[in-house]
Every structure is written in C-alpha cells, then in structure tokens.
Amino acid sequence: MGKKLFWTDLLIIIGLVMWFWGSEIVKKYAERTWFEPILLWLNDNFIFSVPFWSVFFFGATFVAIVIRVYRRRVGELETLLEDEKRIMALLSEEQRPLQMRYLLGKAARSFVERNPYAIAAQLFQYEIMFGRGNTRISVKNIGEFAREGENVNIFSQHYYNVPTKLYQELREAQKALAAHDLMPAIELADRLQTRLQSKNASQYTGKDAVEFAFCRIALGMMATFLDIRVEHELPEVKAEKLDGMLRSGILMAILMKTNYYVFSNHGSDEKKDRVYYATEIQMPRDRMLALIIFSPGLHEESNAFIDETMRESDQVLRELLARIYYNGNNDAGGGLGHG
Numbered sequence: 001m002g003k004k005l006f007w008t009d010l011l012i013i014i015g016l017v018m019w020f021w022g023s024e025i026v027k028k029y030a031e032r033t034w035f036e037p038i039l040l041w042l043n044d045n046f047i048f049s050v051p052f053w054s055v056f057f058f059g060a061t062f063v064a065i066v067i068r069v070y071r072r073r074v075g076e077l078e079t080l081l082e083d084e085k086r087i088m089a090l091l092s093e094e095q096r097p098l099q100m101r102y103l104l105g106k107a108a109r110s111f112v113e114r115n116p117y118a119i120a121a122q123l124f125q126y127e128i129m130f131g132r133g134n135t136r137i138s139v140k141n142i143g144e145f146a147r148e149g150e151n152v153n154i155f156s157q158h159y160y161n162v163p164t165k166l167y168q169e170l171r172e173a174q175k176a177l178a179a180h181d182l183m184p185a186i187e188l189a190d191r192l193q194t195r196l197q198s199k200n201a202s203q204y205t206g207k208d209a210v211e212f213a214f215c216r217i218a219l220g221m222m223a224t225f226l227d228i229r230v231e232h233e234l235p236e237v238k239a240e241k242l243d244g245m246l247r248s249g250i251l252m253a254i255l256m257k258t259n260y261y262v263f264s265n266h267g268s269d270e271k272k273d274r275v276y277y278a279t280e281i282q283m284p285r286d287r288m289l290a291l292i293i294f295s296p297g298l299h300e301e302s303n304a305f306i307d308e309t310m311r312e313s314d315q316v317l318r319e320l321l322a323r324i325y326y327n328g329n330n331d332a333g334g335g336l337g338h339g
Contacts, residue, residue: 104143107320112145115313117294119274120146122154123321124289126254135164139250139289151271152293160251162210167255170214173221174257182225189218196234201241209246212239216248217256224258253278253289260314273299277310281321290317 108121123143129136137160146152173184192215196208216232223230232239242248253261260279273296281288292313298306 101143104321105145107317107323108143109145111292111313111317111320112147114316115309117298117309118147118292118313119150119295120144120152120293121317122152122291122293124250124291126287126289128254128287131164133164135162135167136160137162137251137254139254142288146293158247158250160210160246161206162214162251163207166211166214170217170255173218177221177225182222185218185221185225189215189222192218193232193234196238196242201238204238204241204245206245209242209248210251212242213246213248213251214255217252220256249276249278250289250291253280253291260310262310272296275299275306277313279314281318288321290321292317 104123108123111121112118121144122141124139125142126137126139129138138157139160140157141155144154146154169184169188173188176182176184192211196204196212196215199208212232212234219230219232234242249261249263252263260277263276263278264273275294275296275298277292277294279290279292281290292310294309298309301309
C-alpha cells in the first residue's frame, strides 16, 4: 500500500509555488513567454516580497514535518497500546485457572463448614484419552478443603492406565445391562476374579489392582440389577493388598456411570470407616468429579439419615459449584447435572 498524502504536505507544495512565484529569477525567465501575463496578473493582485514567501515556505515545511512526526508517534503509541491489551488478555487467560481454583476451593470450604459430618471435599477435573493398547485417565485436583487436624490425602494430579480392551469390555457390559442383559457383567466379574484368585498377593502389580477395580464395578452392576448385596470372593489379605496399590475409589466413581458411588476406608489408621461419597458433575466443557469425605460417626446414624445427608450434601455442593462456575466463566444459565 502506498503512502497517504496528508493535508500538511500541501503546505510544502503551496509554499514552494509561492516562493517560486515571488522569485526574481522566475520573473527574469518568464519575460516574453506564455507565463508573463499570468505573472503580471499575480503581481498586480498579490504583491508580497520574496522574503515573505521564503518564510511561508520554510514555515510550512517545518509545520508539515512536526505534524508528520506527531502522527508517527501517535501511531507508535496506538500500536504499543494494542500490544499491551493483547498481553493483558493473555495474562488474564493464564490467571483464569488460578482464579477458578480459588473460587472452587471457597465452595468446598463453604460446603464442609455447613455439614457437621463432612471432613473434606475435593473437586477433580478428569479426562479420558484412548490409546491402542492402554487408555489413560487423567485426574486433576481443581479445588479442595479439609478441616484442620484431619489427615486427608490430597494430590494435584494422578493418572490411571487402563487396558483399552478391558475398558471396552466394561462399556459393552454397561450397554447390555441398560438393555436388561446381565450376562456380560457376570462373565467379566467371574473372569477377573478367577485370574486374581490364581495369583499370590506378592505377585500383584498395578495392572492387577486396576482389574480388581473393574471386577468390583461389574459386581456392583450385578448388585444393582438384582437388588441384592454382591461381594467379591477374594481373601481379605489379597483384597487389602490390591486396595493399597491404587486410588480405586476415584477410578471406580469415574467408570461406574451412576449418579454417585459410596465407599468406605477399611484400613487400620485414623481414616478407618470414613465414608466417601463420589459423584460426577456435568459441566458445559469439562468432566468434573466431586469427592466428599464424611467422618466415621455417620455410621452411627440410621440408614435413612445417611441417605438424606448424602442427598442434601449433593444438592448443596452442586448449587455452590453452579454459582461459582457460571459466575467465573460467564456462561449462560443452566445448572449442574449428574453424570
């Protein structure tokens, strides 16, 4: 694109013409030419000395230069301002996760402080990435709060590596169960349980711990369908060994595809008999899991009271998260639903 001609540039041209017109050299060479009548007419009507036109020319040139420099400086400042705006926008985008983590942490704290049985609340964002041989499930902590003095395991990020074939088998069993076909779930649970029974506890690996989690999911599907209690048949020593090798509760909560998942800690430390309530929360763009940890004292209450406590806790937490999430992301209406 060519350079623009500003009105200040015309000052130089006009000044040059006037200076040229008032010059004695022009008068001398204009005699007996076609320009002589024009020059005589100009002299009769506009009588100014040569110094005047010189001052006019140089003055116009100076003004034009000053204005051009000014325009260039203004342009540079506007470009700099736009660059700063872009940088501020990028910084704001980078700080957004920190702001959301702070707000979600406040929501977790507000929830725990309202519920006398709640020890802690943790909020996770998870992602499932399919691979040819293994499927990786990434779980990231995005907000948490625990009462002072309580021993709670809090991690920033954790990965589960699941055999893709096993993951697909579970999905097929869940689809079949939705069509009132329980056999795929029974076959999956029986096969995994038989394989784990055949190994010594000292030989167990992380893969075995994952298979034990899938086995319990399949058994849970059977229990839900038949409306009876279904337990695994592994010896307690083997079950404890496998449980200690994996954060299976969070993995199972993600894979079970139910409104919520309740499990307990059967260890021997101060965490024994704690009740864990995990529920998936639908977000417009993210997959989110909430984990509420209740004190062992909840076991002393009636089943009806426990169920009511969990339902109310679920509702309160969702309302808090909805308020924080939608205000923080400026998304249009809607609530947070079950997974």
